[in-house]
Amino acid sequence: MSADTVYDCIVIGAGVQGSFTAYHLAKKNKKTLLLEQFVLPHSRGSSHGQTRVIRKAYDQEFYAHMLDECYKLWAQIEKEAGVRLYRQTGLLVMGPENSRYYELVKNTLQKNKVPMVALTRENFSKHIPLVNLDEGHGAVVEIPAGILYADRAVKTAQGQFQKLGGVIRDNAMVTDIKPGPLVTVVTSSGVYRAKSLVITAGPWTNRLLAHTGLELPLEVEKINVCYWKEKVPGSYNIKNRFPCFIQTECQDTKEHIYGLPSNEYPGLMKVCFHAGFETDPDHRDKQKNTSDIDILQRYIARCFPGLDPQPAVVESCLYTLTPDRNFVLDHHPAYSNIVIGAGFSGHGFKFGPIIGKLLSELSLGEVPSYDLSPFKIRRFHEKTKSAL
């Protein structure tokens, strides 16, 4: 492409959401440029690591609805690229039987006819050995849920995008955005122009939006990603059909604790706390709070007796949280040819292919395939006004 190429669209940020957005735009024959500040692949944002959970067990039904198409889109890109990105493991959901949240999750699964098994206290340990169910808690297994191979998925979306003629420039940090009928994007390695711009910059979103006079209520948190050693290797292994799990709340915390079967590191199971500690994305290593690990240790000692209750490996990742934990998928309030995909609040990976499709639709001025009202920017202002 020559220096004065005008792209149909520039996408800023090559995490899962930007990579799938670029891929969908290229599928629609749009001349698309994907910009990334770091050399790819990297582990400084939110999309790195080997695995993520895919599930329909949500308290809000609109997520379960989007997941129907999402599973199809994951299968489609697997077929196109000839790679495996999803593996069914099932998802064990445990929570207090009298809690509203646990009830809503079960309702979503039932109403959407998701194949599931309700476990009783009597048959729980037969089906799920080496897990202790807390007193007063119920358990259901969402059968089709599973894991996504995260790093491989991001690489696949980028690879398919390039095969369709898309251009990726990594090591290209965006330092300025000049809105207009043609948007100008200034990077550390060149200046680019496009008819539309999609910002999928994860934890750095507000830094980029500052160039456009907008600030969203986003909080960036560092998550301690903990791996725990199996006392007997293989006891919680994916090959032995151990499922992913979510503990919706327990005596130590109202937050989710979740885990994935041992798979990525031999003999280690990933179990994490679904909340972290506020950080600056460029200085997350300075955030050293580990009080979440204390909670995990107590939980593991009580409920996962087959794991050593000392983390064997601790890595880090970033969440970008909105106040209501729903995503932002919207046009910029002042510039309709700038589209924002942000605030994926620690649960956005599974939606990558559908987010990409929706952001591509918004950037092309098409009617989005889903009702995007839960994801609109104006909900933040409405909240502020009604609080006054």
Ligand SMILES: Cc1cc2nc3c(=O)[nH]c(=O)nc-3n(C[C@H](O)[C@H](O)[C@H](O)COP(=O)(O)OP(=O)(O)OC[C@H]3O[C@@H](n4cnc5c(N)ncnc54)[C@H](O)[C@@H]3O)c2cc1C
């Ligand atoms: C520990 C952990 C576990 C999770 N588990 C799950 C799960 O099980 N299931 C699930 O569905 N989701 C899960 N998530 C959430 C999911 O991973 C995120 O929602 C998703 O990765 C967000 O992707 P993103 O593309 O918005 O952000 P990112 O991956 O951070 O991508 C943004 C990109 O923009 C780039 N960028 C930023 N600023 C600039 C700039 N100025 N110029 C150029 N490029 C720039 C960044 O370098 C980055 O590559 C988890 C997240 C974490 C951290």
Ligand SMILES: O=C(O)[C@@H]1CCCC=N1
């Ligand atoms: O989104 C997911 O499925 C995971 C597991 C539960 C907590 C957050 N991420």
